[in-house]
Amino acid sequence: MLQKRPYILEAWLDNPRELAVTCVKTEAGLQVFPVVENQHERHELTATVAPAQVDGDVVMEILRIAEKISARLNYTGVFAIEFFYTDAGGLYIKRLSPGPRPGGDVLRGMTNTTQYNLHLRAILGWPIPNVKVNGEAVLLPIRQQQQGAINTQIQIKPDWRWQFFPAGSNPVGEVIVPGPLKTTIPAIAATDAFNMQSK
Numbered sequence: 001m002l003q004k005r006p007y008i009l010e011a012w013l014d015n016p017r018e019l020a021v022t023c024v025k026t027e028a029g030l031q032v033f034p035v036v037e038n039q040h041e042r043h044e045l046t047a048t049v050a051p052a053q054v055d056g057d058v059v060m061e062i063l064r065i066a067e068k069i070s071a072r073l074n075y076t077g078v079f080a081i082e083f084f085y086t087d088a089g090g091l092y093i094k095r096l097s098p099g100p101r102p103g104g105d106v107l108r109g110m111t112n113t114t115q116y117n118l119h120l121r122a123i124l125g126w127p128i129p130n131v132k133v134n135g136e137a138v139l140l141p142i143r144q145q146q147q148g149a150i151n152t153q154i155q156i157k158p159d160w161r162w163q164f165f166p167a168g169s170n171p172v173g174e175v176i177v178p179g180p181l182k183t184t185i186p187a188i189a190a191t192d193a194f195n196m197q198s199k
Contacts, residue, residue, distance in 0.1 A: 016084035018094065019052050021066050022104040024078045024118045026128055030070045031118075034110070034133055035059050038082070038103045039197050047188075047196045048103035048139040049181065050110055054085065061091060069096065078119040080104060102141065102174075109137030109161060109176035137178045138185065140194050141171035149193035150175075 018038045024031050037052035038045060052059075066081055073079070080101040082094040104115040111131050121128055142150055142164075153175075154162055164173035177184045188194050 013084050013086055013090075013092065016086045016090075016092075017052075017054075018082060019054065019058075019062065019085050019091075020048075020080055020082040020101070020103055021062055022078060022080050022101070022107065022115055023066055023070060024115075024122055024128055025070050025073065026076055026122045026125075028128070030067065031128060031131060032063055032066050033104075033107060033131070035062050036103055036106060041195060044143075045102050045141050047141075047194070048106045049185075050106045050137050050139070053181070058085065058089075058091065065093070077122045078104070078115050103139065105174060106137050106139040106176060107131075109139065109178040110135055135178060136181045136184070137176050138181070138188060138196075140175050140177065140188065140196075142173040142175060143171050146193055147172070149191070153191055153193055 018040065019035055020038050021035050022033045034051040035054065035058075036048050036050040037054075039047040039049070062081075062083065069081060075098065077098065078100050080097045080103070082097065082101075084090075084092040084094050086092075100115040100119055108114050110133050112134075113129065113131055118128060118131070120126075153160070159178070161176040161178065162173065163175070165171070177188060185196065188196055
C-alpha cells in the first residue's frame with residue numbers, strides 16, 4: 001500500500017488544549033484580539049474561555065505568529081488562527097479560517113462590537129474602530145438537548161447574555177457569561193447545564 005502513493009506521517013498530540021486568536025485585517029493594518037481557549041467534545045464546540053489561561057510567553061508567540069501570517073495574506077476581513085497547545089509547551093497551528101468562527105462570538109461579551117460587525121466594516125472598506133477589550137467572558141453554545149435546563153437558567157441568570165438562532169440551527173443558540181473567570185467558571189459549573197473542562 002505504501003508503494004502506491006506518498007504519505008505524510010505526523011506525530012500524535014495527546015489531548016492538547018485548543019487555543020485560537022481572532023484577527024481583523026484591512027489596508028490600514030491588523031487588530032488581534034485576546035487569545036482564547038476553545039473546548040470541544042466529539043468535534044463540537046462546548047465552550048470558549050477568554051482570555052485563555054496560559055503563560056504570557058505563549059500569548060506573545062501566538063501574537064507573533066498572527067502578525068507574520070497576516071503580513072503574507074492577501075485578505076481583508078476577520079480571520080481566525082487555531083492552535084494546538086501541549087502540556088510540554090509545544091504550539092502547533094491547527095487551522096487558518098477566513099471569516100467569523102463560532103468561538104469568536106465571545107468578543108460580544110468583552111467588547112462593544114462583534115466579529116460580524118468588524119468583518120462587514122472591513123470588506124466594505126469602512127474604518128475599523130480601535131476595539132477596547134473590557135474584561136473576561138465565557139461563551140457556551142446551547143444544544144437542543146439542553147433546552148429544559150436552559151429555560152430554568154434564563155429565569156435565574158438575568159446578567160447572562162442569551163441569544164437564540166432560527167429554527168433548525170445547530171446549535172440552537174449561545175450564551176455569553178461576562179465577568180472575571182474566577183467567578184464565572186464556578187457559576188457555570190454549578191448549573192450542571194453545561195459541560196466545561198477544568199484546566
